[in-house]
Structure formats: structure tokens, C-alpha cells
Amino acid sequence: MWRDNGQLNWLGPSDDQIKLRRVRIELGEIESTIERVAPVKKSAVRLVQRSTSDTQLVAYVVPPDALEENLCAVLRQALAQELPESMVPTYFVELRELPLLTSGKIRRNSLKKPDWQGSGPDSNSEAPNGEFEISLAAAWKQPLHVDTVDRHDSFFELGGH
Numbered sequence: 687m688w689r690d691n692g693q694l695n696w697l698g699p700s701d702d703q704i705k706l707r708r709v710r711i712e713l714g715e716i717e718s719t720i721e722r723v724a725p726v727k728k729s730a731v732r733l734v735q736r737s738t739s740d741t742q743l744v745a746y747v748v749p750p751d752a753l754e755e756n757l758c759a760v761l762r763q764a765l766a767q768e769l770p771e772s773m774v775p776t777y778f779v780e781l782r783e784l785p786l787l788t789s790g791k792i793r794r795n796s797l798k799k800p801d802w803q804g805s806g807p808d809s810n811s812e813a814p815n816g817e818f819e820i821s822l823a824a825a826w827k828q829p830l831h832v833d834t835v836d837r838h839d840s841f842f843e844l845g846g847h
Contacts, residue, residue, distance in 0.1 A: 745775035
């Protein structure tokens with residue numbers, strides 16, 4: 687946008703395209719895929735900064751009236767078959783409804799950060815076994831900002847890159 691004084695103000699892109707780890711991602715494409723392959727009423731995807739050096743894709747979903755058990759695991763599995771790995775959200779947050787503007791658009795800035803410990807990849811909890819697994823789990827905790835690492839956890843599903 688050109689100002690009266692002749693300076694150009696860059697307002698940034700006006701769509702919902704983001705860049706994550708050098709990959710351009712259209713958030714609307716992820717949302718439409720979620721709504722097509724999973725039993726959800728509505729979804730929103732947002733890039734959330736977890737720490738100064740770590741950002742994650744987070745999907746906010748409004749489940750149907752009858753809640754499906756393990757909805758996050760179902761979503762992750764369905765999206766992994768439909769989308770490239772870089773477009774599969776790391777975290778899923780279930781909401782009763784999405785916050786909306788008066789125009790009916792989603793108020794993305796009102797979507798809160800997830801509970802990083804509780805909304806990530808699902809697995810059967812099992813402590814690391816053996817010296818190697820224990821030292822590897824300890825090495826992952828600080829950069830991934832997690833308190834516990836399961837022996838079946840995936841570095842990438844916990845937010846590593």
C-alpha cells in the first residue's frame with residue numbers, strides 16, 4: 687500500500703498461506719482435508735509459536751455432538767494418508783465452537799495455545815528401556831519442551847524438525 691508520503695507499506699499476504707520450515711502451506715487446504723476425511727463439524731489450523739525457535743501447526747476441531755474416542759489419533763492417521771508430512775498438524779485441540787468475528791470468519795488470534803503435553807501424538811505410554819533409550823529420551827526433552835518422552839514417541843510427532 688502506497689502512503690501519501692510516497693513510502694510503500696508491506697501489509698503481507700492477505701490469504702492464509704504460511705511458511706513452515708521452508709515449505710509454503712495453505713492452511714485452508716489442511717482445513718478442508720480435515721473436514722472431508724474426519725467426523726468434525728468445523729476446523730481451523732494455525733501456526734503457533736511454542737518457543738523462540740519452535741513453531742508448530744495446530745488444528746482446532748469442533749467434533750460432532752457424539753464425541754468420537756481418540757479423535758486426535760483418527761485425524762492424524764487420516765491426514766497422514768491425504769497430505770504431505772509437512773502439512774499434518776502436530777497438535778489437535780477439540781473445541782465446542784470456533785471463535786468467530788461478526789463477519790462469520792474464524793478469529794484465529796483467539797485460538798489459544800494447546801496444552802503441549804496433552805494434545806500431541808497419542809501412543810500407549812511405556813517408559814524408555816535400556817541405557818540408549820533413556821539417554822535419547824533425556825536428550826529430546828529440552829529441545830522439544832516436553833516433560834516426558836515415551837519409548838514409542840516419534841521425534842517429529844512431538845514437534846521436532
